[in-house]
Amino acid sequence: DGGITQSPKYLFRKEGQNVTLSCEQNLNHDAMYWYRQDPGQGLRLIYYSQIVNDFQKGDIAEGYSVSREKKESFPLTVTSAQKNPTAFYLCASNRGRQTEAFFGQGTRLTVV
């Protein structure tokens, strides 16, 4: 079945460490997105990519980095520069001419 897979479901990070969240899709979608969800804040865009080897900053990109080496994959790295990384992270994708976005199951990141 086609879909978006995020891993891991839960992730714990020590302060000062970088961690990478995985997002893989087999929907043949061109565009992929990373959102951060905090209580009472809705979803905020971190980074997006519309094509391989190209990506753009969203509204809250500071402390995060991404890569898009393959169409299917869009990993997100939460760096030590991100001062408040504890949140729920959602990856999404959509095809250029389609309108709705499909979401992964999310990763809950906690700083310990």
Next chain:
Amino acid sequence: AQTVTQSQPEMSVQEAETVTLSCTYDTSESDYYLFWYKQPPSRQMILVIRQEAYKQQNATENRFSVNFQKAAKSFSLKISDSQLGDAAMYFCAYRSTLYGGSQGNLIFGKGTKLSVKP
């Protein structure tokens, strides 16, 4: 920049009754898409319904329907015959149809938490 506002942080409905969730948005564009997403306790985002701005007819999907008022920039979701499984966070979202830039990027409201009482 476009914004989406959901003014009801929480709503409650009795099972089998009808509830309406409100959403307003701000944009200078004439063509765009609007969506309602449901996020149950599993936190999986599920598309409920979508509306193309150029269509005057309100979208419907089974028990879910919208009241789209383009001039007022209002996009409310009506859930009829509410069921226990409808309990979730509901997010209203906007997407531009313009190519380039952030095409495909969804702009979300802060959500409405819906509780369904048996």
